[in-house]
Amino acid sequence: MKPPRFEYAAPASVAEAVALLARSGGGAKPISGGQSLMPLLAFRLAAPEILVDLKRIPGLDKIEIGAAGVTLGAKVRWVDIEKEKRLDTAHPLLAEAIKHVAHYQIRNRGTVGGSVAHADPAAEMPGIAAACDAEIVASGPKGERRIKAADYFVGPLQTTLAADEIITAVHLPAWLKGRRWGFLEFSRRKGDFAMAGVAVFYDPDSAGKATNAHIGVIGMGDKPCRLPKAEAALNGKTVDAATIEAVAKVASAEVDPSGDIHAGPEYRRALVGTLLERALKKASA
Numbered sequence: 001m002k003p004p005r006f007e008y009a010a011p012a013s014v015a016e017a018v019a020l021l022a023r024s025g026g027g028a029k030p031i032s033g034g035q036s037l038m039p040l041l042a043f044r045l046a047a048p049e050i051l052v053d054l055k056r057i058p059g060l061d062k063i064e065i066g067a068a069g070v071t072l073g074a075k076v077r078w079v080d081i082e083k084e085k086r087l088d089t090a091h092p093l094l095a096e097a098i099k100h101v102a103h104y105q106i107r108n109r110g111t112v113g114g115s116v117a118h119a120d121p122a123a124e125m126p127g128i129a130a131a132c133d134a135e136i137v138a139s140g141p142k143g144e145r146r147i148k149a150a151d152y153f154v155g156p157l158q159t160t161l162a163a164d165e166i167i168t169a170v171h172l173p174a175w176l177k178g179r180r181w182g183f184l185e186f187s188r189r190k191g192d193f194a195m196a197g198v199a200v201f202y203d204p205d206s207a208g209k210a211t212n213a214h215i216g217v218i219g220m221g222d223k224p225c226r227l228p229k230a231e232a233a234l235n236g237k238t239v240d241a242a243t244i245e246a247v248a249k250v251a252s253a254e255v256d257p258s259g260d261i262h263a264g265p266e267y268r269r270a271l272v273g274t275l276l277e278r279a280l281k282k283a284s285a
């Protein structure tokens, strides 16, 4: 199908874009890479009156790496992350997860801001944001605010971003030296959305026991989230085979996936346990 009719604007600054969104009273939508929004328009699942194209706005395409962590501008594309080799040490979990996003053509246009705004529960970037306690930086008519990932994702394709706000960046806290980590997902074909995915990291103490465990999941229900019970089962433990098996069991019981044409809830539940077991084996090896 062809998209419904829409007006088009290409503002040259964040302030101009926000003003356009605010003036439209909810009728306008930003467009970045168009890799999620254009299919929605084509299927007539979205019908904005005005598309506010972010492509002319300068300064939103930077990857900043510093002592405080990694800040990804909203217009950073998957291919930019792939090419930024400093991320292999500055944030290896992010670098690994983004390798799993979609196919070449989509990776060439799809952006961090678009993905986090779209908030697909099976998408990798929202999953990393949730697992790492990222902050979403948003600009609106009242200025800038930083939203913690836990307060940002509320449901499938639903967030606490207001209709007149634009995401300008996503900030990931600093990656600590010596951190152990793993990312694994399962999809039917390479590049498809994940049926299930896990992101795990912990900081071993001087005795090698896990501290600061973070376990995030994607494809497991309404939104990407952390698993506090599984994290508690990992913290304070030596990460050996018995611990890994026990943590995986807790995670399988903690998730609440729904079924779809690809897999039922029981299968997904088992999948998350298996993926976590493998990711923890890799992390502790």
Ligand SMILES: Cc1cc2nc3c(=O)[nH]c(=O)nc-3n(C[C@H](O)[C@H](O)[C@H](O)COP(=O)(O)OP(=O)(O)OC[C@H]3O[C@@H](n4cnc5c(N)ncnc54)[C@H](O)[C@@H]3O)c2cc1C
Residues within 6 Å of the ligand: 029, 030, 031, 032, 033, 034, 035, 036, 037, 038, 039, 054, 074, 100, 101, 102, 103, 106, 109, 110, 111, 112, 113, 114, 115, 117, 118, 122, 123, 124, 125, 165, 166, 167, 168, 191, 192, 193, 194
């Ligand atoms: C066949 C196919 C396979 C895919 N597979 C995967 C996959 O495996 N994993 C994955 O994560 N993604 C996948 N995607 C989605 C892809 O990664 C998208 O690029 C991404 O989700 C959205 O980014 P975008 O820049 O294209 O956003 P757009 O399509 O431009 O916008 C998406 C939504 O975000 C809003 N938006 C965009 N930018 C901003 C902003 N800065 N501030 C506020 N709102 C904004 C738009 O209004 C819209 O609602 C797939 C897409 C396709 C078509």
